[in-house]
Amino acid sequence: MQAPMLECIDFTPVWVPPLARFLAAIDEAGETAQFSPHARDEETLNRLASSPRLDIHCLLVEGGNVFGYGLLRGWDEGYTTPSLGIAIHPHARGVGLGNFMMSYLEMLAMRRGASHVRLRVLRANTAAISLYSTRGYEWSNDPIRDDLMIGMKALHTRHA
């Protein structure tokens, strides 16, 4: 039997129930407002998992469990700068998985040719702001919502 191994993988239909459990854990931790990239119902998750897309929905998994969920979105709508979203399972935080997944997401964006990544974060979300700030995100006010900030990071593309 294969020992469980940490992997970053695409979100596909087989992962709908584990992702639903992961999102329920985020809700149970009272963090729905911090991380709500889309509806959590099964129909939405199945649609996202099965439709062809340019946007990236990826999972950090180990042994059948989801430890992290990361998104890079905007390409499907025609934007060149993707918007990043990330959450780590409440029981798996503080050990570097957030930083690890950020590196992975930024690398995916770079491999797609993006020059920047953007994100929106609640001003009150100090853990996320600290994570993004140490990774070089620069801040501006959200033009619409006072409780949000916009982070932007330039990606240093190199030709492979």
Ligand SMILES: CC(C)(COP(=O)(O)OP(=O)(O)OC[C@H]1O[C@@H](n2cnc3c(N)ncnc32)[C@H](O)[C@@H]1OP(=O)(O)O)[C@@H](O)C(=O)NCCC(=O)NCCS
């Ligand atoms: C933000 C989040 C992704 C961090 O994940 P994590 O795996 O705990 O992060 P890491 O262990 O890799 O820590 C990386 C950095 O994040 C910051 N950080 C993480 N937890 C923190 C906390 N409780 N308080 C302050 N800073 C914190 C620190 O800067 C830390 O760097 P350090 O270890 O050198 O101090 C996680 O808390 C989370 O999923 N939160 C809920 C969802 C969310 O808010 N997503 C962001 C939406 S915009």
